[in-house]
Amino acid sequence: MxxxxxxxxxxxxxxxxxxxxxxxxxxxxxxxxxxxxxxxxHPGAVAVIALTEEGKLICVEQYRKPMEKSLIEIPAGKLEEGEEPKTCALRELEEETGYTTDHLQFLTSFYTSPGFADEIVHLYFTEHVKPLEETPPGDEDEFVDLLELTLEEAEQLEREQRIHDAKTAYALLYLKLRQQR
Missing domain, CATH: 2.40.50 (OB fold (Dihydrolipoamide Acetyltransferase, E2P))
Known part of the structure; x- marks a missing residue:
């Protein structure tokens, strides 16, 4: 037991x-x-910490109905039935940002709200992105704007609570610790 x-x-x-x-x-x-x-x-989800060649964090801004406001977040999305997390991470990166990569590194997985939900987020990292010639169509009910932020800009947006979700806060902590190495 x-x-x-x-x-x-x-x-x-x-x-x-x-x-x-x-x-x-x-x-x-x-x-x-x-x-x-x-x-x-919940079927689970993925999130991607993606850095441009200049070291900027690729984020998307989208309206989040439960909060009744737009949030700035790292690219993320729900796993489809039977889908491998790494496959989903690449798909979400491409659909939401118009970038792709050949170097997607698994970092960790974490539960978002274990007191009442079984959702698990699989977190990936890449600093080797390249723009796609054509962005694949995303979800028909999803509207996003692309942002590329320095760590300092992202931290300011976090203080302003425009970045205000766990996966993106985790990403910023990861990047700060990585910078200190």
């Missing part, structure tokens, strides 16, 4: 959408009592 494991004895699916599924799990707690857990099931 895993430490503090909660055994699920019933799962009720409340909602199944295009991106997420909401389940209510009935669980037995380690002390024998029972409880309910509201869980968001």
């Amino acid at each position: 895993k430490k503090f494991e909660e055994k699920t004895y019933e799962t009720e699916t409340i909602y199944k959408g295009k991106i997420v599924q909401l389940n209510i799990d009935s669980v037995t707690l380690p002390d024998g009592n029972t409880s309910k857990r509201e869980l968001i099931k």
